[in-house]
Amino acid sequence: MEVLNHFVVHIPKALNDTITIGGKEIYLENKYNPFEHRVMSAEVVFVPKRYNTGVQPGDTLYFHHHVVLTPQFFDETQQWYRVNYDPFGGNGCQAFAYKDKEGQIRTVEDWVILDPIYEEGLKSDIIEIVTTEEVKNRKGIIKYDSRILEEYGLKKGDVVYFSKDADYEMEIEGDKVWRMLHDYLIAVEM
Numbered sequence: 001m002e003v004l005n006h007f008v009v010h011i012p013k014a015l016n017d018t019i020t021i022g023g024k025e026i027y028l029e030n031k032y033n034p035f036e037h038r039v040m041s042a043e044v045v046f047v048p049k050r051y052n053t054g055v056q057p058g059d060t061l062y063f064h065h066h067v068v069l070t071p072q073f074f075d076e077t078q079q080w081y082r083v084n085y086d087p088f089g090g091n092g093c094q095a096f097a098y099k100d101k102e103g104q105i106r107t108v109e110d111w112v113i114l115d116p117i118y119e120e121g122l123k124s125d126i127i128e129i130v131t132t133e134e135v136k137n138r139k140g141i142i143k144y145d146s147r148i149l150e151e152y153g154l155k156k157g158d159v160v161y162f163s164k165d166a167d168y169e170m171e172i173e174g175d176k177v178w179r180m181l182h183d184y185l186i187a188v189e190m
Contacts, residue, residue, distance in 0.1 A: 002049045003074070007083040007095055009042035009061050014068035038065040040170055044098070045080055051087050054106060055098045062172055064094040089148075089181070096179050097144065097172065105172065107146040112185065114140030114160070114167070114178045138162055139189075140178055148182050159189040 016037045017028050028037065041062045047055050055061060063083045074080040086092035089110035096111045107113055117139050139161045142154060149155065166184035169176055 001046065003046035004050050005048050006085045007044060007048060007053075007055065007061055007063075008046040008074045008080050009063070009067075009083055010045050010079055011039055011042045011068060011081050012079050014039055014071070038068050040065050040067075041172070042081070045078075046074075048085050051085065053085065053095075053108060054100075055095075055108070056100065058101060060099040061095055062097040062099075062170070064096070067094055091181075096170075099173070105144050107144055107148075110148045110182045112146065112149065112160075112180055112182050113143045113172065114162075114180070115143050116140055116167075116169075116176065116178055117159070138164060138166075140167070143172075143175075143177055152182070152185075152188075154185075154188060160185050161187045161189075 016039060018025050019028060020026070041060055044055055044057050044059045044061050047053060047057060061083060067081055067083050072082045072084075074082045084092060084094040085108075087109070093109050093111070095108045097105055097107045097113055099105045105113075139159055142149065142156050142158045142160060145156045154160065162180060163184045163186060166180040167178035168180065170179055171177070
């Protein structure tokens with residue numbers, strides 16, 4: 001079988017709604033923070049025949065949480081979900097990154113993955129403001145190289161600034177990262 005325009009992934013379970021503590025599996029109520037518990041990565045079953053994405057069957061694909069929120073099953077009995085792909089990038093492309101068989105992670109189209117940079121707190125000479133939450137800066141460190149970043153002369157490790165509210169937190173390989181479109185990048189530290 002060949003799939004023409006989109007990715008197809010195998011998702012046995014759409015929600016990460018259990019944890020194991022002391023050898024016992026415990027159910028998590030996922031309505032408290034529904035985005036955090038949706039599956040956003042899965043094994044690729046089919047790649048779009050029409051486009052050369054670099055992704056191969058068997059790779060791990062990282063994608064938008066809407067894939068499981070409003071699933072468009074390719075084959076519900078096989079637990080195969082369609083992940084929309086758009087060769088022009090943008091929000092029409094639900095795939096953000098993939099991990100190949102050698103363990104290399106690469107971004108898809110015009111997506112950028114950043115390591116977050118947080119402030120340690122806000123300080124003044126008179127009052128120190130203590131927060132229980134980390135304070136977000138609008139800058140991060142490029143985590144993975146990509147074709148689109150190479151066109152800008154950017155590379156892994158560069159510190160970049162981005163537009164307000166451009167970041168979207170997700171998890172890749174156990175690390176909390178931010179993903180955004182390259183259009184939201186404003187500047188790079190020199």
